[in-house]
Amino acid sequence: MTDKKAMIAMSGGVDSSVAAFLTKEAGYSCIGATMKLFANDDIGVCREHSCCSLDDVEDARSVARSMNIPYYVFNYSERFTELVMDKFVEAYENGMTPNPCIDCNRYMKFEKLYSQAKELYCDYVVTGHYARIEFDDNCNRYILKKAIDLSKDQSYVLYSMTQDQLAHTLFPLGGMEKTKTRQIAEENGFINAKKHDSQDICFVQNGSYAEFIEQYTNKKYPEGNFVDMQGNILGKHKGIIRYTVGQRKGLGLSLKEPMYVAKIDVENNTVVLAKDAELYSTSLIANNINLISVDRINEPMHLKAKVRYRHTEQPATVTQIDEDTVSIVFDEPQRAITKGQAVVLYDGDVVIGGGTIIKV
Numbered sequence: 001m002t003d004k005k006a007m008i009a010m011s012g013g014v015d016s017s018v019a020a021f022l023t024k025e026a027g028y029s030c031i032g033a034t035m036k037l038f039a040n041d042d043i044g045v046c047r048e049h050s051c052c053s054l055d056d057v058e059d060a061r062s063v064a065r066s067m068n069i070p071y072y073v074f075n076y077s078e079r080f081t082e083l084v085m086d087k088f089v090e091a092y093e094n095g096m097t098p099n100p101c102i103d104c105n106r107y108m109k110f111e112k113l114y115s116q117a118k119e120l121y122c123d124y125v126v127t128g129h130y131a132r133i134e135f136d137d138n139c140n141r142y143i144l145k146k147a148i149d150l151s152k153d154q155s156y157v158l159y160s161m162t163q164d165q166l167a168h169t170l171f172p173l174g175g176m177e178k179t180k181t182r183q184i185a186e187e188n189g190f191i192n193a194k195k196h197d198s199q200d201i202c203f204v205q206n207g208s209y210a211e212f213i214e215q216y217t218n219k220k221y222p223e224g225n226f227v228d229m230q231g232n233i234l235g236k237h238k239g240i241i242r243y244t245v246g247q248r249k250g251l252g253l254s255l256k257e258p259m260y261v262a263k264i265d266v267e268n269n270t271v272v273l274a275k276d277a278e279l280y281s282t283s284l285i286a287n288n289i290n291l292i293s294v295d296r297i298n299e300p301m302h303l304k305a306k307v308r309y310r311h312t313e314q315p316a317t318v319t320q321i322d323e324d325t326v327s328i329v330f331d332e333p334q335r336a337i338t339k340g341q342a343v344v345l346y347d348g349d350v351v352i353g354g355g356t357i358i359k360v
Contacts, residue, residue: 005029006124006170007117009109010064010071012056014192015128015173017063018181021188022172023126024067031120032064032071035108037080038203059192066189076112083107085203089213093221095264096340097244099157099309100201106160114165124170131155132174133166136293142166143293146349149177156309159344159354160290210242224269226253229262229278237271240264246279246336260336280333286343286355287325293352296320304346305330307337307357313346326355 006028008020024030034057057073064071084103091098109127117125130147131154142163147153161169173181185193204212214220221239228234235253237243242250247261251273262274284307291297297320304313305328315331328343337360344354 002027003029004123005031005121006126007031007033007113007120007122008069008126009113009128010034010060011128011198012059012192012195013128013198014185014190014195015130015181015197017060017128017190017192018184019126019128019170019172020063020069021067021184021190023170024069026172028124030067030069030126031122032060032067032069033113033116034060034071034073035080035113036073036075036077037104037108038077038085059195062191074113074116076108079112080104080108085216088201089216091340092209092213092241093266094340095240095266097338098340099342100203101157102160102342105157110161110165110169114168117168124168125165126170126172128173129154129158129171130173130178131158131171133169133171139293141293141295144351145174146346146351147174152178155351156306156342156344156354159292159342159351161292162290163292166292210239213241222269224271226251226273227270228259229272229274234259234273240266240269240271243271245338276335279336281330281337281360282333283327283329283360284337284343284357285321285325285327285359286357289320289324289326289353289355291353293347293350297326297352301347301352303352306344306346307334308341313344318345318352324355 006023008023008030010016010020010032020030020032061071084100087103088098088100114125130149130152132145132147134143134145136143144155144158144161146155182193221241223236223238226234226237243261243264245261248258259273260276260279261271262279263272265272297318300317300319303316303318305316306313314334317329319327321327337357339357339360341357342354343357345352
């Protein structure tokens with residue numbers, strides 16, 4: 001037993017429920033908490049693959065009740081709107097492709113909820129993320145590592161965690177396979193044992209970012225030209241928010257050969273198309289960086305860099321330009337590096353840090 005107190009971030013899904021169970025089994029005094037980030041009805045969403053619905057709250061409450069732990073719902077919708085949804089829309093309007101899950105972790109789970117946990121005298125925030133936290137005596141720092149189950153690893157979306165947050169966070173699932181998580185849920189009769197994993201951005205209905213943005217802003221985004229790399233007009237696009245670098249489907253063009261979105265030119269309201277071979281880049285600049293395993297990159301480091309969630313990290317040389325910016329040069333050209341996405345740096349299974357891609 002321990003005299004430590006933990007607040008469990010419970011989304012209503014199987015992962016956070018099992019994280020709560022394992023934390024209580026480890027002897028912690030537990031509180032269950034769900035963050036109310038928005039009302040699904042407010043944004044026209046009603047589907048089982050999203051989180052934050054009324055059903056999710058009831059599932060979380062049911063699991064907390066079965067474990068006999070206190071349960072709270074905290075309304076953070078105003079802050080979520082400002083720091084996640086508004087940023088998401090602004091990025092698309094500026095020709096970038098954001099990852100709002102990173103912002104949600106950064107500003108909601110490990111800032112707002114962590115602050116709430118401290119007010120309730122909790123020692124730790126616990127989530128169902130698949131990642132690992134360890135203290136490294138060699139560098140005298142907390143480090144973030146990939147999950148044991150690499151198919152579920154979520155370290156990419158956690159790169160913004162600070163030393164203080166890492167010191168007061170527990171990831172009970174980081175050392176186990178997802179199949180084991182579901183087995184524990186079924187053995188304990190959790191109502192959500194067979195519930196589908198959340199797959200889409202929680203506040204975007206039907207996977208249509210453009211429809212969400214138009215509804216959210218009550219704006220229509222003007223048509224413009226598709227052009228090739230030489231500036232030749234290829235046809236009309238339906239508004240720049242509908243496109244992202246690397247996209248081929250949904251262009252609505254009849255072309256002689258496959259072409260992909262290579263660049264979104266906001267100033268001229270054009271979408272630049274290119275052949276696949278023209279989508280490859282060797283370098284990028286990222287800002288708003290957060291470093292975990294080191295305080296600063298004092299000299300160029302040869303690491304591996306991951307430029308989107310489903311990307312396999314690739315060898316690259318990383319140079320820190322100033323307090324907030326890094327330059328990354330890949331050993332081999334990478335396809336469709338996209339402004340607005342995160343680049344996360346790894347040394348083996350250790351997260352060195354990451355930042356937001358601002359230039360390719």
